[in-house]
Amino acid sequence: MRLKKKLQIWQENKLITAKSVEKILAFEQKNSLESHWLAILFCFAAFLVGLGVISLVAANWQEIPDIIKLCGALILLLVNACIITELYSRNYKIAYTACMCLFCLLIMATIGLIGQVYHLRSDFDGAMLFWSFLAFPLLFAQPGLIWGWLPIFYISGTLKIERLTELSGAYVQTLSLLGVIIAYETLVNISKIKQGNVVRALRWFSGAVLLYLMFSYDNNWSLFSKCLNDLKMYTTVIVAIIATIIYIYVLNLKNNRQTVMPLFLFSLAIFSSVQVAMLPTWCFCGVLAFYAYRHQRPRLFNAAMLLAVYSVIQYYSDCDDLISTGIQLIAGGAIMALTLWGLHKYGKKLWNEIA
């Protein structure tokens, strides 16, 4: 876009001809597409190596002194904060929003780490509420985060109230949903978000609520059951789908992609983890991220990244032998990076065909 604008200015000032502009744009488009592919594939290779390193660290987790774990988490947060500030000043939007999401996830991970190191009692909703409190200032820096922040705040708040008051779940859910919608509307009015964004946000929010219904339908969280023959799991998903159809039909919302998208993404991730093979989910995430990057859609990019992180967590929860997994991932990533480098350097023709 920047180049296009510059060329336009040059052309207006008669520094270059219209024909030259066309030629330059065609050349740059071809080159940028190639470099995009290369960058994405290299990122995937780096992702595999990174996962491998994490696996090896995780395998020796108990032997690492607590102070190093805690300081490591703080250093990671600080480094990420520096990167975010740098990306913001350079106006790299996609990378900025992605790093912001990563920062939020790191906060979550650090809370978990503190709980683990000091053996604090397992309090999922308390931890998520604490995260909501810590991540709240970031909404001012990246308003788009509200679509992720709000459902987490809502779910953790509901669970907390449910535990504190020992009220029936249905009452609490209804009341808190009402409260959250009022709070949300107030927030929207204060921040003066455009009407179109409000509608989109409400749809995303309703999608998140439906997702919550999916989870809370069965108290045993049977959705995460590893057994494919679990009838409850199918029932849970079917109930969510029926609820979505009714919701769309009653409210007459056409092209309601935003509502269906979270359900679809999570269902895909869950079904992939049930079938053990993680690759389809990762490939899907890669394609989605690539599409979002090409079309400059930061929210879609973040959704793809969040799905990728979720599937990685699922992958690790299924995986027992961390050392061999780590070595395999590092070797796989390194081979992939070397192949890409070789192709790019020596097999120009072949590489052009692939890209």
Place this chain on the structure above:
Amino acid sequence: MNTKVLASLLLLPIIVLAGSMLRLSYMSNFEKVEVAVQGYDPKDFFSGYYMYLRPDWDKTDCTQFADNVCPKENFNNTYTFYIKREQSEKLTQKVNAGVVTLQFSYSPGFEPIITDLFVDGTSFMEFVNTKQ
């Protein structure tokens, strides 16, 4: 938005987290007390990488506390201790045998913080490193 404002917004959660770490670290350095424990639910001891334990005040030596009285009300009903999955079986047997105690850093007015787990008087890390 100004870069300085952004940096301050990013630093806020880091400062709070570092503060929580310092507070917990301070609370972990109080006088140490040992409380006997039993499994919270004999049917399902282990969930993921942690185990639930309940203080067993009948087996706890109350002379380590002020006035030789166990301050039960200052402790929670259950505690969580994080372990590796493969260590669970070994530890289950010891919990069932009633030889496991939790070491807390304790000072009246503060929430007790778990600092270690002892099996037959052996610290948890030493216990998992023994081949028996």
